[in-house]
Amino acid sequence: MNEFERELKKRLEALREEGLYRELRRVDSPQSPRITVNGKALLNFGSNDYLGLANEPALKEAAIKAVKEYGAGAGASRLICGSLGPHQELDEALAAFKGTEAALSFSTGYAAAMGTICALLGRDDIVILDKLVHACIVDAARLCGAKMRVFAHNDPDDLENILIWAARQSAGKETAGGGTRGRTLVVTESVFSMDGDQAPLREIAELKEKYGAWLMVDEAHATGLYGENRRGLTEELGVSGQIEIQFGTLGKALGASGGYISGSRALIDYLVNKARSFIFSTAPVPAAAAAATAGVRFVQSSKGERRRALLWERVKELQEGLGGCSSMPGKGSAIIPVPIGEETKAVEVSAALRELGIFIPAIRYPTVARGQARLRLTVTAAHSAAEAAEAITALRSLRNGVSGK
Numbered sequence: 001m002n003e004f005e006r007e008l009k010k011r012l013e014a015l016r017e018e019g020l021y022r023e024l025r026r027v028d029s030p031q032s033p034r035i036t037v038n039g040k041a042l043l044n045f046g047s048n049d050y051l052g053l054a055n056e057p058a059l060k061e062a063a064i065k066a067v068k069e070y071g072a073g074a075g076a077s078r079l080i081c082g083s084l085g086p087h088q089e090l091d092e093a094l095a096a097f098k099g100t101e102a103a104l105s106f107s108t109g110y111a112a113a114m115g116t117i118c119a120l121l122g123r124d125d126i127v128i129l130d131k132l133v134h135a136c137i138v139d140a141a142r143l144c145g146a147k148m149r150v151f152a153h154n155d156p157d158d159l160e161n162i163l164i165w166a167a168r169q170s171a172g173k174e175t176a177g178g179g180t181r182g183r184t185l186v187v188t189e190s191v192f193s194m195d196g197d198q199a200p201l202r203e204i205a206e207l208k209e210k211y212g213a214w215l216m217v218d219e220a221h222a223t224g225l226y227g228e229n230r231r232g233l234t235e236e237l238g239v240s241g242q243i244e245i246q247f248g249t250l251g252k253a254l255g256a257s258g259g260y261i262s263g264s265r266a267l268i269d270y271l272v273n274k275a276r277s278f279i280f281s282t283a284p285v286p287a288a289a290a291a292a293t294a295g296v297r298f299v300q301s302s303k304g305e306r307r308r309a310l311l312w313e314r315v316k317e318l319q320e321g322l323g324g325c326s327s328m329p330g331k332g333s334a335i336i337p338v339p340i341g342e343e344t345k346a347v348e349v350s351a352a353l354r355e356l357g358i359f360i361p362a363i364r365y366p367t368v369a370r371g372q373a374r375l376r377l378t379v380t381a382a383h384s385a386a387e388a389a390e391a392i393t394a395l396r397s398l399r400n401g402v403s404g405k
Contacts, residue, residue, distance in 0.1 A: 018343060018344075019342070019343030019344030019345075019346070019347050019364065019373075020343060020364055020365060025037050025038055026038055030054065030055040031044075031047050031049045031054035031055055032044065032052075032054075032055050032382060033052075033380065033382050033383045033384070033387050035359065037354075037359060040354070041357070042354060042357055042358065042359040043357055043358050043359065043387055043390055043391065044359050045358065045359060045360045045377045045378060045379070045383075045391055046359050046360060046361045046376070046377075046378060047378060047380060048221070048251070048252040048253075048378055049252070049253075049255060049380050049382070050221075050224065050225060050252060050253040050311060050334045050378070050379070050380055050381065051224055051225075051253045051255065051298075051299065051304065051307040051308065051311060051380065051381050052255075052307065052380050052381045052382030053253070053254065053255025053256075053295050053298060053299075053307075054255045054256075056255055056294075056295075056298065058294050058298055059255050059256060059291040059294045059295055059298070060291070061294075062290040062291050062293065062294035063287035063288070063290055063291040063294075064287070065290065066086050066286040066287045066289070066290035066291075067286065067287050069085075069286075070084050070085065070086060070286035071286065072285060072287075073282070073285055073286075074087075074282055074283035074284065074285060074286060075282070075283075076282060076283065077278075077279065077280065077281060077282055077283060078278070078283045079272070079279055082282060082283035083283060084283065084286050084289070085286075086286040086287075086289035086290040086293065087105060087283055087284070087286070087289045089289070089290075089293050090105050090289045090290075090292050090293045090296075091103050091104055091105055091260075091268075093293045093296045093297065094260050094262055094296060095262055097229075097231065097296050097299070097300060098231055098232075098240075098246055098262040099229070099231060099235075099240060100246065100262040100263050100264070101263070101264050101265040101268075102262070102263070102264065102265045102267070102268035102269075103260055103261065103262035103263075103268065104260065104261050104262075104268045104271055104272065104275075104278065105250070105258055105259070105260045105284070105289065105292070106258060106259040106260065106261070106275075106277065106278055106281075106284075107258060107259070107277075107281050107282075107283075107284045108249075108257070108258060108259050109136060109220060109247075109248070109249035109250075109251070109258070109259030110136040110139075110259070111259060111277035111278070111281065112247060112249075112259030112260060112261055112277070113134070113136040113137050113139075113140045113218075113247060113259070114136060114139065114140045114143065114277045115271065115275030115276055115277035115278050116140070116216070116245060116247065116261050116271060116275055117137070117140035117141060117143075117144050117185070117187070117216070118140055118143055118144040118275070118276065118277075119270065119271055119274035119275045119276070120144075120183075120185065120214075120245075120270075121144040121145070121146040121183070121185055122144065122145055122146060123145040123146065124146075124182035125144075125146040125147070125182045125183045125184065125185065126146055126147045126148075126149065126166045126169060126170065126182060126183075126184040126185070127141045127144065127146045127147070127148050127149075127184075127185045127187065128148075128149045128150070128151060128159065128162050128163070128166065128184065128185070128186045128187070128213070129141055129148065129149075129150050129151070129186075129187050129188075130150075130151060130153055130154065130187070130188040130189065130199065131150050131151065131152060131153045132153045132189075132192055132194070132195075133187055133188060133189055133218065134189065134193060134218060134220070135366075135367075137187050137218065141187070146185075147169070149162045149165075149166070153192075154197065154198075154199055154200055156200055156203040156204060156207060159186065159204065159207055160207050160211075163184065163186075163207055163208075163210075163211040163213060164211070166184045166211070166213070167184075167211050167212070169182070170182045170183070170184060183213075183214060184211070184212070184213040184214065185213065185214045185215075185216060186204065186207075186208050186213050186214070186215050186216070187215075187216045187217075187218070188201075188204060188215075188216075188217060188218070189217070189218040189219075189220070189221070190217050190218065190219050190221075190222045190226075190232060190233035190234060191219075191220075191221040191222040191225075191226075191233055191333055191335070192221070193220065193221055193335070194335070194337065194363060194367065194368055194374070194376060195335065195337045196221070196333025196334065196335030196336065196337065197333070198233060198333070199217075199233075201217065201233065201234060201237050201239050202237055202238075202239055205239045205242040205243065208242075209242065214244045214245070215242065215243050215244055215245070216243070216244065216245035216246075216247055217234055217243050217245070217246060217247065218247045218248065219231075219232035219233065219234060219246060219247065219248040220247075220248050220249045220252055221252060221333070221334075221335065222234075222248075223248045223249075223252070223253055223254065223299075224252075224253030224254060224299045224304070224308070225253055225308060225311065225334065229300065230299050230300065230304060230305070230308060232246075232248070234246065243263075244263060244264075244267070245261060245263050245267065246261070246262045246263060247259070247260070247261055248260055248262075250288075250292040250295065253295075253299065254292055254295035254296060254299065255291070255292075255295040255298075256288055256291040256292035256294075256295050257284075257288050257291075257292070258284055258288055258289070258292055307381040308381070310381040311334060311379065311380065311381040312332065313385075314379045314380070314381065314383050314385070314388050315332060315333070315334055315336070315379050316332075317385060317388045317389075317392075318336055318377070318379055318388050318391065318392065319332075319336060321388070321389065321392035322336065322338070322392055322395060322396075334378055334379045334380070335376065335377075335378055336376075336377040336378070336379065337374045337375070337376055337377070338360075338374055338375040338376075338377060338395065339372070339374045340362075340373050340374050340375065341371055341372065341373060342371065342373060343362075343364045343365060343370075343371075343373045345373070346362035346363070346364060346373035346374060346375065347362045347364070349362070349375060349398055350362035350375060352398055353375075353394055353395075353398065356394045356397070356398075357390075357394075358390070358391055358394045358395075360375045360376070360377050360391070360395075361375070361376055362374075362375060363375070363376045377391070377395075
């Protein structure tokens with residue numbers, strides 16, 4: 001064993017001791033309420049497939065048709081010769097769905113965040129993040145070179161204090177190229193991925209306008225679930241028109257894979273020219289784009305509305321049944337956190353649930369802060385009332401373990 005291998009093994013052992021070691025689990029089934037993990041059938045409460053579309057026949061048929069017509073791969077980046085029909089159709093479908101002038105799809109949500117923030121900001125600018133935004137946003141903010149500031153989670157007062165500071169920093173300042181003053185971008189999620197709580201978007205939108213900032217909102221866990229047209233929490237709260245950059249993923253309620261940005265025509269044209277994660281990536285496989293378009297259309301249909309209604313029925317059943325086992329912030333979310341605290345304890349409880357035939361993942365540092373490990377139970381419209389009851393019974397049977405007693 002050389003020095004390189006010794007060092008890696010030492011680091012891996014440290015992760016094990018801290019309860020932070022992770023490993024891949026082989027799943028030999030489609031995403032659905034019941035999956036086969038490492039050869040064992042489990043009731044699945046770990047997926048973000050909120051509307052049960054990942055194994056929906058309409059999406060599979062769209063993917064198969066795209067493979068037959070366009071092949072397995074795109075062959076090039078979209079700016080070369082890889083911008084196939086399914087990619088164009090997806091962008092158009094997303095723009096119509098989100099009610100914006102244009103939209104642009106990316107290979108992943110991570111790529112969408114990275115490409116967009118780094119294209120828009122540089123060292124003369126300021127980026128302000130909610131403390132609990134997704135890691136892809138944090139990484140993009142660090143990489144873009146802008147001054148980064150973090151406001152207390154869902155705290156408009158703290159955000160305003162930072163915006164006052166940012167306005168003073170930017171006043172009368174010109175960029176290195178002699179252009180306009182540095183800009184300030186505020187970034188938040190609408191529904192937060194770990195606890196399912198909601199951002200005070202109306203207050204945040206008012207503040208960004210008061211201080212002349214831009215606003216980017218991640219709707220990954222809200223698209224398909226909120227608003228009259230199921231566009232997301234921004235639609236439900238009536239602030240879509242105040243948000244410069246709408247951001248989300250295609251792999252949650254939409255049932256496929258990838259990420260997107262929607263907004264003005266100028267924004268999308270700019271990203272096509274400046275977003276490096278878009279420019280220098282081979283286009284996503286046509287099957288993925290076609291499946292995502294089918295997912296968008298399904299969500300907009302009457303079937304999509306029925307799926308959403310069914311989802312909220314299951315959420316209500318689980319929230320009421322779990323009682324003291326869970327914490328349930330906000331108005332309502334398909335994400336139900338079960339706080340535990342210690343990382344090793346969270347792993348033990350998750351393993352005990354698997355022995356009972358229930359898959360609920362343990363979420364640990366660095367996904368959440370140290371000492372704030374939890375089980376993250378996610379509900380889908382595909383779950384039955386009987387399956388919800390099964391999860392409630394299993395969690396209640398482990399109540400002492402979950403509460404840390």
